[in-house]
Amino acid sequence: MHNSKEFKIPIGPQHPALKEPESFSVALRGEKILGVDIRLGYNHRGIEKACEERSYVQDIYLIERICGICSHAHATAFIQAVEEIAHLAVPERALYIRTLVGELERVHSHLLWLGVAGHEIGFDTLLMYTWRDREIVMDILADLTGNRVNYGINSIGGVRRDISPAQVKDVLKAVDKLEERTKYYIEVATEETTIIKRLSGVGVLAYDDAIKLDAVGPTARASGVARDVRRDDPYAAYDKIQFNVITDTHSDVYGRTVVRVKELMESYGMIREILKKMPEGPIAIKAPPRRIPAGEAISRYEAPRGEDVHYVKSNGTEKPERVKVRAPTLANVQAVKHMLKDRFLADMPIVIAAIDPCFSCTDRSIAIEDGKSRKKNVMTWQELHDYSIKWHRERGFDPAEINRKFHKTMEGK
Amino acid sequence: MIMEVLRSILKKPATNLYPAEKLEMAEKYRGELKFYPERCIGCKLCMRDCPTGAITIRKVGEKKFEAEIDLGKCIYCGQCVDSCLKKALEITKHIELAQLDPKKLKVVFGHEQAGESPEKPSQGAAE
Structure with missing residues (x-):
C-alpha cells in the first residue's frame, strides 16, 4: 500500500484534462486529495487595462471578447454601468431584446455545459446529443444578431438590431423543438442510473459552505441557496417577466446538473413571454453620447455561470478611467477547492467542470512583491528572461548551453 | 433510443461537402x-470607432x-457600418476570407475598382 505516502502532483498549466491553461497543484495521499492549490494567471490578457485606452464604443467589443460563451453577459453588464453613469433612458424594446439574447445565450451555455459534463464522465452520447441541439439555438442567435458568438447586439443606449415578426416565428419554432429535447434530457438526468451514480455525492458543497465561500450561479443554487441577480436585483426586462429561481438540495454535481436542465425549461418560458410582451418602439436612443460624465457605477448581471459584476469609473472623457470585471468563475474557484478536499483524484475533472469554469474570464495579473521590503516591482521582458535563465542555472540546467548544442547539431546536419 | 438509431440509418449525412456545397x-x-x-466624405468616424484599427481612410484626391x-485585424463587429453617417460602408455575407499570404488580407477599396466587388482576395481561399 502506498497510502501512507504524501505527494504532490501538478495538473496544468498544460494538461489534457484542462480546456484552458491553469495550474492546480494537488496534494495526494494514495488516491485521496488532501488539498488543492489553484494558481491563476496563465491566461491573463490585460483587458481591463486595455479598456482604459479605448473609447466606450470600442470597449463594448473588447469587453464582449472576455468570454466566448457568455459574451452578451459581459457586454450588457458593462453597458448597464455606462448607461447608469450617463443617466440614459434605454427604450423598453431594447431592454426586451437584451433580455431575449441573454436568455438564448443561457440556453446555449447550459446545453454546452451538459455536453461537457457528459464528456467528462465518459458519457459522450450526451455530448453529441446536446451539442447537436445547441446548433439550433446558435443558428437563431446568428440570425438575430449577426454572429454565432460575440453577438455585438449592444450599443450605448440600446441595441443595434431589431427583431422582425418573421424572426419571432423562427425563435418560437426553435424554442418548441428545444423544449421537446430538454424534456428528454430531464428524463435522462433523473432516470439514467449511470448519471445518477456517477454524479451523486461528488463535489459536495453544503448550504453553509456555499454561503461562506460566496458561491454564485447554478453552483450556489444546487446547494439550496436561492441566489439569482435576475430576481434579487432585476436589470433589463427581468422585473416584468415571470420566472422561478430553480434550487436543488442535492448540493453535489448531480444537483448542479438538475438545476441547469431545469433552468433551461425556465428560459424557454421566459423567451416566449418576452416575445409576447415585447413592446413596439425605438430600439436605441438617438445620438448616443461619446463622452460620459464623471462618475462611477457597479452593474450586476446573472450570467449563465453566475453573477457577473462590472465596475466602471468615468472621468468625463471618451475613455473610462477604470474598468473592473469580476467574472463568476472567480467567485466559485474557492468553492472548488473546498469541494475537492478528501475526494478522489478521478473526480477532479468533473468537479472542476461542474462550476462551468471559464479561466480566461477569471484570470488576474500577478504582482511580484518583495518579501522583505514589501516593494512591488514590475519586470520587463528582458528581466524576466534573464531571471528564468538564472533560476535554471542555479538548479544545474543551462538553457543557453543546450541552445548552443542544439544549433551545433542542426548545423552539423 | 432504437428509434433514434433507425432514423439515423435512413437519414442523409448531417454534414455538407463543404467546398462544393456552401451553407447559406x-x-x-x-x-x-x-x-x-x-x-465617403472622409469624416474618419469609422477609423475612430474601430476597436482594432483595421480600417484606414486615405485621401487620394x-x-x-x-x-x-x-x-x-477586423473583428467583424460592424461598428464602422453603424458609425458611418453616409452609409459608405456595408457589411456582406461573404465569409470565406482565409489567405495563405498575409499581404492579401489587406484590401484596398479605391475609386478605380468602384462598383465591382473585390473578388480577388477570396479566390485563393478554397485552395
Whole structure:
C-alpha cells in the first residue's frame, strides 16, 4: 500500500484534462486529495487595462471578447454601468431584446455545459446529443444578431438590431423543438442510473459552505441557496417577466446538473413571454453620447455561470478611467477547492467542470512583491528572461548551453 | 433510443461537402466589409470607432477617398457600418476570407475598382 505516502502532483498549466491553461497543484495521499492549490494567471490578457485606452464604443467589443460563451453577459453588464453613469433612458424594446439574447445565450451555455459534463464522465452520447441541439439555438442567435458568438447586439443606449415578426416565428419554432429535447434530457438526468451514480455525492458543497465561500450561479443554487441577480436585483426586462429561481438540495454535481436542465425549461418560458410582451418602439436612443460624465457605477448581471459584476469609473472623457470585471468563475474557484478536499483524484475533472469554469474570464495579473521590503516591482521582458535563465542555472540546467548544442547539431546536419 | 438509431440509418449525412456545397449564412450575417468610395466624405468616424484599427481612410484626391481594410485585424463587429453617417460602408455575407499570404488580407477599396466587388482576395481561399 502506498497510502501512507504524501505527494504532490501538478495538473496544468498544460494538461489534457484542462480546456484552458491553469495550474492546480494537488496534494495526494494514495488516491485521496488532501488539498488543492489553484494558481491563476496563465491566461491573463490585460483587458481591463486595455479598456482604459479605448473609447466606450470600442470597449463594448473588447469587453464582449472576455468570454466566448457568455459574451452578451459581459457586454450588457458593462453597458448597464455606462448607461447608469450617463443617466440614459434605454427604450423598453431594447431592454426586451437584451433580455431575449441573454436568455438564448443561457440556453446555449447550459446545453454546452451538459455536453461537457457528459464528456467528462465518459458519457459522450450526451455530448453529441446536446451539442447537436445547441446548433439550433446558435443558428437563431446568428440570425438575430449577426454572429454565432460575440453577438455585438449592444450599443450605448440600446441595441443595434431589431427583431422582425418573421424572426419571432423562427425563435418560437426553435424554442418548441428545444423544449421537446430538454424534456428528454430531464428524463435522462433523473432516470439514467449511470448519471445518477456517477454524479451523486461528488463535489459536495453544503448550504453553509456555499454561503461562506460566496458561491454564485447554478453552483450556489444546487446547494439550496436561492441566489439569482435576475430576481434579487432585476436589470433589463427581468422585473416584468415571470420566472422561478430553480434550487436543488442535492448540493453535489448531480444537483448542479438538475438545476441547469431545469433552468433551461425556465428560459424557454421566459423567451416566449418576452416575445409576447415585447413592446413596439425605438430600439436605441438617438445620438448616443461619446463622452460620459464623471462618475462611477457597479452593474450586476446573472450570467449563465453566475453573477457577473462590472465596475466602471468615468472621468468625463471618451475613455473610462477604470474598468473592473469580476467574472463568476472567480467567485466559485474557492468553492472548488473546498469541494475537492478528501475526494478522489478521478473526480477532479468533473468537479472542476461542474462550476462551468471559464479561466480566461477569471484570470488576474500577478504582482511580484518583495518579501522583505514589501516593494512591488514590475519586470520587463528582458528581466524576466534573464531571471528564468538564472533560476535554471542555479538548479544545474543551462538553457543557453543546450541552445548552443542544439544549433551545433542542426548545423552539423 | 432504437428509434433514434433507425432514423439515423435512413437519414442523409448531417454534414455538407463543404467546398462544393456552401451553407447559406443568416440574412444579416456580419462578414466582409464593403466600401463605396463615392459616398465617403472622409469624416474618419469609422477609423475612430474601430476597436482594432483595421480600417484606414486615405485621401487620394479632391473629395476622393479610399479605404484600406485589414481583414486580419477586423473583428467583424460592424461598428464602422453603424458609425458611418453616409452609409459608405456595408457589411456582406461573404465569409470565406482565409489567405495563405498575409499581404492579401489587406484590401484596398479605391475609386478605380468602384462598383465591382473585390473578388480577388477570396479566390485563393478554397485552395
